[in-house]
Amino acid sequence: MAINPSIITRDLDKISEPTGNIYESIHIIGQRAKQISSSMKEELNNKLSEFASTVDNLEEVFENKEQIEISKFYERMPKPSTLAMEEFLEGKLYFRYPDETVEE
Secondary structure, three states: OOOOOOOOOOOHHHHHOOOOOHHHHHHHHHHHHHHHHHHHHHHHHHHHHOOOOOOOOHHHOOOOHHHHHHHHHHHHOOOHHHHHHHHHHOOOOOOOOOOOOOOO
């Protein structure tokens, strides 16, 4: 049985270092993953909407190779949670606590 190469062991200390709390870090990563996921889904839906058919007749529904290639491309992309984790560990995410005030 092959092991999925996208599965990586993470150092919990590195994840919790920016916030001081592993749960806060995971929450921030999860929120960013939601943002990435929704933008990817919107982008995919926009591309696939070009192929939308107004006909409900099964005889006129056919296999569109371009549509399949677009879908396969998005399936091969890294998962939003993986992208969010990398952004977080590289220090590319900006986060703040809602009760903090920004001083100018």
